[in-house]
Amino acid sequence: xxxxxxxLDPAPAGAGPGAAxxxxxxxxxxxxxxxxxxxxxxxxxxxxxxxxxxxxxxxxVLFFSGFPLYYSVVVASRDNSALASxxxxxxxxxxxxxxVERVFATVPFGTALVNSVLVSAAVTASVVFFSTLAGFAFxxxxxxxxxxxxxxxxxxxxxxxxxxxxxxxxxxxxxxxTDTLWAVIAPGLVNAxxxxxxxxxxxxxxxxxxxxxxxxxxxxxxxxxxxxxMPAARPAAVVLGVLTFLTAWNDYFWPLIVLSSxxxxxVQVALSSLSGGYVTDQSLVLTGTMLATLPLLAVFAxxxxxxxxxxxxxxxxx
Amino acid sequence: MxxxxxxxxxxxxxxxxxxxxxxxxxxxxxxxxxFALFAVFGLFPLAFxxxxxxxxxxxxxxxHVFVGLGNYQALLTDPxxxxxxxxxxxxxxxxxxxxxxxxxxxxxxxxxxxxxxxFWRMGMLLPNVASVVAVAVIFSQxxxxxxxxxxxxxxxxxxxxxxxQAGTASSHIAIxxxxxxxxxxxxxxxxxxxxxxxPKEVYEAAHLDGASRLQQLFQxxxxxxxxxxxxxxxxxxxxxxxxxxxxxxxxxxxxxxxxGGASRQFQTLTLxxxxxxxxxxxxxxxxxxxxxxxxxxxxxxxxxxxxxxRRIRSAS
Numbered sequence: 001x002x003x004x005x006x007x008l009d010p011a012p013a014g015a016g017p018g019a020a021x022x023x024x025x026x027x028x029x030x031x032x033x034x035x036x037x038x039x040x041x042x043x044x045x046x047x048x049x050x051x052x053x054x055x056x057x058x059x060x061v062l063f064f065s066g067f068p069l070y071y072s073v074v075v076a077s078r079d080n081s082a083l084a085s086x087x088x089x090x091x092x093x094x095x096x097x098x099x100v101e102r103v104f105a106t107v108p109f110g111t112a113l114v115n116s117v118l119v120s121a122a123v124t125a126s127v128v129f130f131s132t133l134a135g136f137a138f139x140x141x142x143x144x145x146x147x148x149x150x151x152x153x154x155x156x157x158x159x160x161x162x163x164x165x166x167x168x169x170x171x172x173x174x175x176x177x178t179d180t181l182w183a184v185i186a187p188g189l190v191n192a193x194x195x196x197x198x199x200x201x202x203x204x205x206x207x208x209x210x211x212x213x214x215x216x217x218x219x220x221x222x223x224x225x226x227x228x229x230m231p232a233a234r235p236a237a238v239v240l241g242v243l244t245f246l247t248a249w250n251d252y253f254w255p256l257i258v259l260s261s262x263x264x265x266x267v268q269v270a271l272s273s274l275s276g277g278y279v280t281d282q283s284l285v286l287t288g289t290m291l292a293t294l295p296l297l298a299v300f301a302x303x304x305x306x307x308x309x310x311x312x313x314x315x316x317x318x
Numbered sequence: 319m320x321x322x323x324x325x326x327x328x329x330x331x332x333x334x335x336x337x338x339x340x341x342x343x344x345x346x347x348x349x350x351x352x353f354a355l356f357a358v359f360g361l362f363p364l365a366f367x368x369x370x371x372x373x374x375x376x377x378x379x380x381x382h383v384f385v386g387l388g389n390y391q392a393l394l395t396d397p398x399x400x401x402x403x404x405x406x407x408x409x410x411x412x413x414x415x416x417x418x419x420x421x422x423x424x425x426x427x428x429x430x431x432x433x434x435x436x437f438w439r440m441g442m443l444l445p446n447v448a449s450v451v452a453v454a455v456i457f458s459q460x461x462x463x464x465x466x467x468x469x470x471x472x473x474x475x476x477x478x479x480x481x482x483q484a485g486t487a488s489s490h491i492a493i494x495x496x497x498x499x500x501x502x503x504x505x506x507x508x509x510x511x512x513x514x515x516x517p518k519e520v521y522e523a524a525h526l527d528g529a530s531r532l533q534q535l536f537q538x539x540x541x542x543x544x545x546x547x548x549x550x551x552x553x554x555x556x557x558x559x560x561x562x563x564x565x566x567x568x569x570x571x572x573x574x575x576x577x578g579g580a581s582r583q584f585q586t587l588t589l590x591x592x593x594x595x596x597x598x599x600x601x602x603x604x605x606x607x608x609x610x611x612x613x614x615x616x617x618x619x620x621x622x623x624x625x626x627x628r629r630i631r632s633a634s
Contacts, residue, residue, distance in 0.1 A: 133348045163367065165591075170602070186355075220340050268451045
């Protein structure tokens with residue numbers, strides 16, 4: 001698979017400082033490397049061709065990965081009473097449109113979709129911007145205490161901030177932000193993983209000589225950031241953006257706590273309110289689930305490879 | 319890397335001053351938003367939880383009476399708390415141990431020369447795209463007592479139907495399956511990345527010694543990627559101790575959702591926290607004590623993991 005704009009290789013030709021990290025490059029196939037060819041030839045001698053059993057196992061895994069999602073479509077396209085039949089239906093039926101209409105009639109699902117898009121977009125833009133900014137400082141600028149502060153960033157990745165919900169809720173009351181989208185957006189504006197991810201990327205991919213010559217030309221630090229760093233960070237920004245958007249879209253615990261009016265719900269909260277009714281109408285609930293998941297599946301189909309490289313990058317470096 | 323001022327050709331004194339200020343202050347300015355926002359919305363709330371937990375603190379009253387460790391005392395004598403702790407640990411183990419083993423095996427498969435690598439990797443990651451809410455809703459349907467597909471399969475295989483939600487063990491298994499379904503492929507990709515960074519010479523040696531593929535995995539690969547394994551164990555543990563959506567929605571929402579089933583058979587710690595903090599008169603003091611205790615448990619478990627895995631290492 002070739003993806004020219006997904007060049008997360010930390011050492012593009014002649015990059016200098018990051019070249020040492022090249023041997024740790026995680027993903028040889030998704031990131032076609034300039035230097036990886038020989039190594040790959042050697043691996044070919046060692047890595048066995050997978051047998052039939054390997055492929056069978058993978059097919060089984062794929063089946064179990066996909067089936068629950070497929071089954072939600074089956075249920076979503078059926079009449080609720082059809083679910084009680086024996087054997088249970090395994091093929092989609094004809095009630096999808098009707099069920100979708102019922103979802104929109106039961107909860108303000110359209111509003112919830114809009115809310116989720118707003119929240120996720122705001123969080124993603126903010127995380128990518130601030131992470132690039134801080135990543136640039138950590139990777140390419142020298143200042144006192146840089147090392148200690150970067151260690152602090154890494155340490156905060158492990159902090160279970162979810163456990164601070166009670167004071168966070170009290171804070172939102174003080175700010176009069178409860179039951180508004182601000183309350184959902186604010187805690188997501190920055191995250192440690194993003195800063196760390198960008199630091200690692202810029203450290204390896206941004207040539208120091210480029211910054212130096214810009215300085216010689218009299219560019220201010222912010223101008224260097226804006227005109228050199230931002231464009232250079234684009235491939236990593238896409239990866240970080242996809243991962244952040246997905247996390248924000250799927251967030252549930254905090255929005256459930258802080259949002260109380262149905263027209264402020266995000267998709268996940270709307271979905272849970274659908275399933276919390278007194279009479280559980282499974283085809284209704286699973287239609288909602290399908291609607292909430294479809295946008296993500298579209299994003300995944302388009303940008304899944306970026307997610308994969310992001311997860312694998314974060315893993316090796318993290 | 320240091321950026322030298324050399325050659326910033328003879329500017330005016332004012333320009334030089336501005337240049338120096340830019341060079342000195344910019345880095346701090348650039349990292350400030352992260353630290354400021356994280357402090358306000360992340361660290362401060364977590365730390366303030368400790369303070370609130372020593373008070374009789376309710377949203378319904380303006381008076382916050384200091385009670386010392388009273389909330390903790392009440393907590394530790396509440397059998398429902400111990401029940402929630404036991405449930406959480408049980409679900410955590412059921413979800414994490416098989417999941418990480420499966421992830422290691424899958425990652426091992428993915429290191430082979432497969433046709434369509436990206437396709438298989440995407441397939442692994444597919445479940446991770448669905449939200450916890452979606453996962454919980456879908457699996458609640460699959461594990462349904464009367465019309466669930468799982469019970470139908472069991473029945474046609476000659477086994478009896480199981481009321482997954484009613485039993486302690488069965489409900490824990492169902493919830494563990496949800497967690498494992500969502501995260502196995504994700505962890506497999508993390509292991510895969512680490513495995514690809516293992517120097518090939520190591521395998522050459524093992525290969526010459528006649529080690530089988532499986533032996534290579536557990537005797538060569540796993541020790542080599544130990545830091546990554548420790549990382550996934552700790553992250554999965556932190557996640558597992560805070561499980562909320564799966565049990566809440568497995569009960570079908572409503573009152574049973576908050577208590578984790580009619581007899582609290584699958585109430586987790588976060589559900590217990592939610593019940594006291596946001597569902598029953600906003601007992602913020604008491605719920606904070608729950609949160610802070612969970613924090614202690616998380617730190618403890620992370621440390622135990624660390625020590626345990628280090629000891630395995632020094633033993634081998």
